[in-house]
Amino acid sequence: MLARTAVDTRSARRDATRAGILEAAWDLARRHGLAAITLREVAGAVGMRAPSLYKHFASKNAMYDAMYAQAVEQLSARLSRRRQGRDPRATLRNRVRAFVAFCVEDPVRYQLMLERPVPGFEPTPETYRMALAALSGTRTDLEATGITGARALDLMRAITTGIVSLQVANDPAGTRWTRLVDEALDMFFAHYERAASRRVRR
Amino acid sequence: MLARTAVDTRSARRDATRAGILEAAWDLARRHGLAAITLREVAGAVGMRAPSLYKHFASKNAMYDAMYAQAVEQLSARLSRRRQGRDPRATLRNRVRAFVAFCVEDPVRYQLMLERPVPGFEPTPETYRMALAALSGTRTDLEATGITGARALDLMRAITTGIVSLQVANDPAGTRWTRLVDEALDMFFAHYERAASRRVRR
DNA sequence: GTCTATATCCAGATAGAC
DNA sequence: GTCTATCTGGATATAGAC
Numbered sequence: 001m002l003a004r005t006a007v008d009t010r011s012a013r014r015d016a017t018r019a020g021i022l023e024a025a026w027d028l029a030r031r032h033g034l035a036a037i038t039l040r041e042v043a044g045a046v047g048m049r050a051p052s053l054y055k056h057f058a059s060k061n062a063m064y065d066a067m068y069a070q071a072v073e074q075l076s077a078r079l080s081r082r083r084q085g086r087d088p089r090a091t092l093r094n095r096v097r098a099f100v101a102f103c104v105e106d107p108v109r110y111q112l113m114l115e116r117p118v119p120g121f122e123p124t125p126e127t128y129r130m131a132l133a134a135l136s137g138t139r140t141d142l143e144a145t146g147i148t149g150a151r152a153l154d155l156m157r158a159i160t161t162g163i164v165s166l167q168v169a170n171d172p173a174g175t176r177w178t179r180l181v182d183e184a185l186d187m188f189f190a191h192y193e194r195a196a197s198r199r200v201r202r
Numbered sequence: 203m204l205a206r207t208a209v210d211t212r213s214a215r216r217d218a219t220r221a222g223i224l225e226a227a228w229d230l231a232r233r234h235g236l237a238a239i240t241l242r243e244v245a246g247a248v249g250m251r252a253p254s255l256y257k258h259f260a261s262k263n264a265m266y267d268a269m270y271a272q273a274v275e276q277l278s279a280r281l282s283r284r285r286q287g288r289d290p291r292a293t294l295r296n297r298v299r300a301f302v303a304f305c306v307e308d309p310v311r312y313q314l315m316l317e318r319p320v321p322g323f324e325p326t327p328e329t330y331r332m333a334l335a336a337l338s339g340t341r342t343d344l345e346a347t348g349i350t351g352a353r354a355l356d357l358m359r360a361i362t363t364g365i366v367s368l369q370v371a372n373d374p375a376g377t378r379w380t381r382l383v384d385e386a387l388d389m390f391f392a393h394y395e396r397a398a399s400r401r402v403r404r
Numbered sequence: 405g406t407c408t409a410t411a412t413c414c415a416g417a418t419a420g421a422c
Numbered sequence: 423g424t425c426t427a428t429c430t431g432g433a434t435a436t437a438g439a440c
Contacts, residue, residue, distance in 0.1 A: 407439080414431105418430100419426105419427085419428080419429095420425100421424105
């Protein structure tokens with residue numbers, strides 16, 4: 001029992017160190033850009049030297065991959081916590097709002113997860129699969145509104161992506177584009193209502 | 203007269219060298235990414251050594267700025283050549299189609315102009331002003347359709363940007379998102395028709 | 405598991421001969 | 423206006439002492 005406790009303590013310490021390193025990496029990435037962080041800086045920020053990081057991450061890219069996994073996990077948690085609305089449209093609205101808010105509140109995290117901001121880095125297949133799984137619920141929520149088909153999903157993704165990327169790029173501290181989310185969804189729903197009523201009339 | 207001709211020839215040669223350097227830089231950027239090009243590679247591609255480039259560009263960033271200026275000039279030329287349609291909506295449609303096609307046909311050029319793909323590089327204020335001017339015609343074309351206001355323009359930009367960025371990132375050789383342009387514009391126009399008819403009814 | 409020292413590599417930029 | 427040689431700096435990563 002005593003031995004078991006000692007082991008747990010050691011491994012908890014290790015995990016804490018690892019978490020501290022990642023936190024420092026995120027902090028530097030937010031200040032200087034994802035591609036600009038160096039192992040020296042990251043190590044310095046947690047009171048270590050660069051070579052010591054190799055006891056915690058096999059390489060710099062392994063560190064990026066761990067950051068990527070954190071981002072995916074946070075997104076996944078956020079989206080699964082999204083409120084059910086009083087009808088399927090409201091539920092979808094909540095999901096889109098949650099996604100947009102998540103992206104905008106930490107642009108660097110958004111970039112790491114959904115753009116390719118670090119030359120030479122790609123997430124490992126497992127972490128990438130986690131990301132796809134986190135996003136797959138959107139299709140379900142969309143289909144629950146009665147809107148089906150790949151085109152509709154692609155169009156909705158385009159609207160969402162456009163809002164997020166313009167917001168992050170041109171007005172990171174404001175709401176110039178994010179405040180358009182509800183209007184954009186109204187527009188989107190109305191478009192498919194018209195399509196449906198055209199089909200009925202025929 | 204003879205002296206004048208000699209000078210012209212020399213300066214034409216210089217311009218040709220400069221153009222060749224930029225062409226090589228674009229080529230390498232398309233193959234390895236904008237941020238990954240090095241002066242040694244660029245020089246090698248035109249049969250020179252790296253230091254010689256400094257006779258043509260004051261720095262690496264100056265070279266990026268020249269590339270940026272070329273991209274803006276090409277976009278400007280393309281958009282000013284866009285067809286007038288039979289009505290303002292058709293004209294706007296043509297502009298959006300032209301813009302999307304321009305972005306997709308050379309993703310690297312699009313990235314340099316509208317994203318921030320090179321850490322540490324920003325266009326000089328003059329070149330950036332050129333870019334804004336090239337894009338300003340969109341507002342005019344939109345207002346000609348009777349749709350006014352900053353929100354409408356922002357929403358249209360979001361749709362366009364979303365289509366382009368998803369297309370470039372996820373299906374660079376295909377048309378998965380670009381083929382949605384017309385449907386997206388139908389949706390957009392219908393949205394503002396409804397808004398207008400609501401106003402009339404009141 | 406942290407350190408110092410170092411290997412290895414490659415970048416942008418400059419000096420000065422021709 | 424091109425070259426060779428070099429400066430200066432910084433990166434990831436490894437070796438081995440403690």
